[in-house]
Amino acid sequence: MERCAPVLVARGRPCLNLKEAAENFRAILDFQTLFGNRNPVELEVGCGNGYFIAELAKRHPETNFLAVELCTNVILTAMERVLREEIPNVRFLNIPAEILACYIPDRSIRKIYLNFSTPLPEPNREKQRLTSSRFLSIYKKLLADGGVIEQKTDSAFFFEYSLNSFGENGFAVTEISRDLHRSKWAEGNIVTEYEQNFSSKGMPIYFARAVLL
Numbered sequence: 001m002e003r004c005a006p007v008l009v010a011r012g013r014p015c016l017n018l019k020e021a022a023e024n025f026r027a028i029l030d031f032q033t034l035f036g037n038r039n040p041v042e043l044e045v046g047c048g049n050g051y052f053i054a055e056l057a058k059r060h061p062e063t064n065f066l067a068v069e070l071c072t073n074v075i076l077t078a079m080e081r082v083l084r085e086e087i088p089n090v091r092f093l094n095i096p097a098e099i100l101a102c103y104i105p106d107r108s109i110r111k112i113y114l115n116f117s118t119p120l121p122e123p124n125r126e127k128q129r130l131t132s133s134r135f136l137s138i139y140k141k142l143l144a145d146g147g148v149i150e151q152k153t154d155s156a157f158f159f160e161y162s163l164n165s166f167g168e169n170g171f172a173v174t175e176i177s178r179d180l181h182r183s184k185w186a187e188g189n190i191v192t193e194y195e196q197n198f199s200s201k202g203m204p205i206y207f208a209r210a211v212l213l
C-alpha cells in the first residue's frame with residue numbers, strides 16, 4: 001500500500017458509522033493540487049482491477065480521473081497498474097462510495113461510470129445498489145450541470161431497475177442498448193474484467209447513459 005501512496009488520495013472510513021461520516025466529515029480534495037492542472041474530472045465507482053480507468057485515462061490525457069473502490073486488495077491491483085504504466089491522470093479513493101461527498105467538491109464531476117456494479121436483487125439490499133435513490137442523490141451533489149452517468153451491466157433486472165431509478169431521481173436517460181457489443185457504441189467500448197467474463201459466456205451487455213436534468 002505504501003508504494004501506492006502517490007496515487008491514493010483517500011483511504012478507509014473516517015468514522016465507524018457511514019451516515020455520521022457522510023453528514024459530518026469533510027476532507028474535500030483540491031483537484032488542481034492533486035492533478036497539477038484544471039482539466040475536467042470524471043469518476044468511476046467500483047473500479048475493480050482498474051483496467052477500464054487505466055485505458056480510459058490513456059485515451060484521454062486531457063481529462064483527469066478518480067476511481068473509487070471499497071475492496072483494498074482489488075484497488076491495489078488497480079493502483080499498481082497505473083503506477084507501472086506511468087499514467088499521470090488517475091487517482092484512487094479506497095473508500096465506500098457512500099462517503100464520496102466527504103472528499104469530492106460539489107458539482108465538480110463531469111461524468112460517472114458504473115461498470116458491472118453488483119445487482120443485489122434481494123429487496124432488503126435495495127439501498128446498497130449503486131443506482132438506488134440513495135446513491136443517485138450523492139451523485140447529483142457531485143455532478144456538474146448537465147453531468148452524465150454511464151452504466152454497463154450484465155443484469156437485466158438491475159438494468160431495468162436503474163432506468164426506472166434514473167427517471168425517478170432527476171435524470172433523463174438519453175441512450176439505451178440491451179446489446180452493447182452489437183450496437184453503435186461497441187466501437188471504442190473499453191471491455192472491463194467482468195464484462196469480458198460475462199460476454200465470453202454469450203451474455204448480452206446492457207448500456208445506458210443518463211443526463212442530470
Ligand SMILES: C[S@@+](CC[C@H](N)C(=O)[O-])C[C@H]1O[C@@H](n2cnc3c(N)ncnc32)[C@H](O)[C@@H]1O
Pocket residue numbers: 045046047048049068069070071074095096097098115116117118192193194195
Ligand atoms: C462486480 S465488480 C465490477 C468491477 C469492475 N468495474 C469491472 O467491471 O470489472 C463491482 C466492484 O464494485 C465495488 N463496490 C461495490 N460496492 C461499492 C461501494 N459501495 N463503494 C465502492 N466500491 C464498491 C466492489 O468492491 C467490486 O470491486
